[in-house]
Amino acid sequence: MYILGLTIEFVEWFQSFSNGFLDFFFNMISFMGEDYIYITIMGFVYWTYNKKFGEFLGLSLGFSMVFNNTLKEIVDAPRPFTEYPNRVENLRPTTSSGNSFPSGHTQLFSTFLYGAAFYLKKKWIFVTASILVLLMMMSRIYLGVHYLEDVVVAAIIGLILGYLIHYFYDKIHENSKLLHRIYIIVMVISLPVTLILGSEDLFKAFGVLSGMAIAVMYEKKYINFSLNTTKLKKALRLVLGIVIMLSLQIGLKLLYSPFVDEGTYLFDVLSSIRYFLLTFIGIGIYPKLFKKFNF
Numbered sequence: 001m002y003i004l005g006l007t008i009e010f011v012e013w014f015q016s017f018s019n020g021f022l023d024f025f026f027n028m029i030s031f032m033g034e035d036y037i038y039i040t041i042m043g044f045v046y047w048t049y050n051k052k053f054g055e056f057l058g059l060s061l062g063f064s065m066v067f068n069n070t071l072k073e074i075v076d077a078p079r080p081f082t083e084y085p086n087r088v089e090n091l092r093p094t095t096s097s098g099n100s101f102p103s104g105h106t107q108l109f110s111t112f113l114y115g116a117a118f119y120l121k122k123k124w125i126f127v128t129a130s131i132l133v134l135l136m137m138m139s140r141i142y143l144g145v146h147y148l149e150d151v152v153v154a155a156i157i158g159l160i161l162g163y164l165i166h167y168f169y170d171k172i173h174e175n176s177k178l179l180h181r182i183y184i185i186v187m188v189i190s191l192p193v194t195l196i197l198g199s200e201d202l203f204k205a206f207g208v209l210s211g212m213a214i215a216v217m218y219e220k221k222y223i224n225f226s227l228n229t230t231k232l233k234k235a236l237r238l239v240l241g242i243v244i245m246l247s248l249q250i251g252l253k254l255l256y257s258p259f260v261d262e263g264t265y266l267f268d269v270l271s272s273i274r275y276f277l278l279t280f281i282g283i284g285i286y287p288k289l290f291k292k293f294n295f
Contacts, residue, residue: 007148011080011088014142023091026139030092033105033136035249038112039282043241046283047290048234051227052173055216056119057112058283059183060165062209064111064158066190068104069202077101081144088144096145098201102154103146109136110158111165118166133158176220183213194272198265203272211279218284225287233295241286248278 031037038061046054077100081090090096095105113129137151172178187210194206219225227234252274260267289295 008080008084008087010148011141011144014138015089015144018089018091018142022142026142027092029135029139030095030105030143032132033109034095036246038108039245039249040242043238043245043282047237047241047287048227051225053116053119054283055212056166056169056173057115058212058279059169059209059216060111060115060162061108062205062212062279063165063186064108064161065104065205066194066202066209067157067161068102068107068154069098069199069205070193070197071102072099072104073197073199073202075099075101077150079145080147090145091143092145096143098199100146101150102157103137103140103150104154104201105140106133106136106146106151106154107158107161109133110155111161112158114159114162115166116162118163119170180213180217183217187213198268200263200268200271203268204275207272207275207277208279211276212283215280215282215284218280219287223284223287223291225290229290229295236295237290240289241282244286245278245282248281252277 042054042058042061045057079090079096079100080088081096098104110129110133113132114126117126117129133155137155140146140151141148169179172182190206190209194202253271256267256270256274260270
């Protein structure tokens with residue numbers, strides 16, 4: 001049962017400023033915390049800029065997703081627009097499935113950006129991350145899909161996870177055997193949690209986490225591609241990779257969604273497999289082309 005105080009008045013007050021410009025602006029801010037943006041950023045970092053940094057960001061994102069959706073299932077909090085349909089308007093129905101506490105968009109965004117700030121050790125990145133996370137928090141309240149406590153707690157969790165994951169990754173990333181052993185332990189722990197709690201978003205999160213972990217281990221052992229190439233070839237890697245990833249993101253779902261009802265356990269399992277394949281192909285298989293075709 002959801003035991004935190006529901007700040008419905010704050011949501012209503014925020015939505016009282018609603019207009020066309022703010023609707024567009026906060027929808028765009030919310031979009032910054034969705035799959036397509038993470039795919040693009042991860043592709044740029046991992047394929048063209050810094051493999052270790054890309055590995056760190058991807059695993060941070062996967063772990064934060066599993067942690068967030070586990071909390072959501074345990075707390076079982078309703079969203080503002082479902083709890084108060086006559087008082088709150090849902091301005092982003094495409095990204096407001098599942099439970100409310102803590103905010104997934106805010107936590108993942110916070111983990112991702114603060115993790116990057118800790119990794120790169122740049123003050124301006126930390127300041128920029130803080131501004132963007134605050135805007136994400138505001139957007140999720142304005143859009144009517146979260147309460148104040150949902151986004152505040154999510155931002156704090158993201159900050160803590162970003163720091164802790166960076167701290168431990170920085171300590172052990174040179175020890176590949178230990179690092180890979182930890183990846184396997186986290187996957188083994190996450191699997192029964194996912195199967196028992198069983199929400200679609202948690203299944204997707206496990207797919208991302210397991211796909212990322214297995215992909216980086218596979219790539220290091222069997223591919224080990226180099227970033228020592230021309231800017232033009234790096235641009236080709238990025239453009240082609242994004243096209244492949246977005247095609248998989250849409251195409252894999254089309255393979256099963258017409259035949260399996262959404263909301264069923266089978267649909268959730270297939271969603272997990274879809275996100276596993278998307279991540280594994282992008283991180284572990286696609287880089288094979290870099291060597292084969294020399295780009």
